[in-house]
Amino acid sequence: MNAADNAPLPALALQNAALLQGSRILFDQANVSLPTGSLTLLLGANGTGKTTFLRALLGLHTQTRGAWRIFGQTLSHSRNLVGYLPQERRIPAPQIKGRAFIAAAWRGNRWGLPNFGSALRQEVDRVLTLTDALHLARQPLGQLSGGEKQRLFMAEALVGRPRLLLLDEPLAGMDHARQAETASLLTRLRHELGLTILLSTHELSALEPYADHILRLSHDRLTLHHAAI
């Protein structure tokens, strides 16, 4: 056995990978590997394909070519390893309270509001605690600020203990103070949970100092750079 046998599998590995949207090639010939535990900014101008790329990693967009692996698994087997915060997350109803909202994500396959057993309550409170949102458990979502809602959405993305967290433009529309708050929450989650984080953005932001890599999507190419570019 050599040292390479003991190396952890990369969180994401693309080999000769291509992503298409209809007849348009968003990128091709991509060879990229993101180490486990890293924080990477997916940087690209509007319309370059960042959301489509994240949706492809979730198995929701299937126009892909080449080898795509998440922790060594094909995309059809890695869904439960991935948490996702979409660019636009709408609340289902203004009166739904924080705890019920998260519980619905956990029991997303059922209709109506969940019955709280102790395992469900424990999991919901675990993710609310992780995002400093336990105090929002009894608050109706319609009465929360943008920052408070985002903490709940982040908690929702952590349900089921994903190892790779995908966030689509989570800093968009935030002032610098809120960007810094989100950056500090993400860096704490990364270290506490050993999470790998891939976060899309159309401009470099408050997170840049915390990022290990920049994954740049431009001119039909997906290329990985060290963060200080």
Ligand SMILES: Nc1ncnc2c1ncn2[C@@H]1O[C@H](COP(=O)(O)OP(=O)(O)OP(=O)(O)O)[C@@H](O)[C@H]1O
């Ligand atoms: N469902 C769809 N059907 C057809 N074309 C689509 C669809 N979704 C996205 N596109 C197109 O695919 C390209 C990439 O879109 P995508 O939303 O992935 O870009 P993006 O980099 O996330 O953009 P933004 O920063 O504006 O959110 C765009 O040209 C877009 O118009």
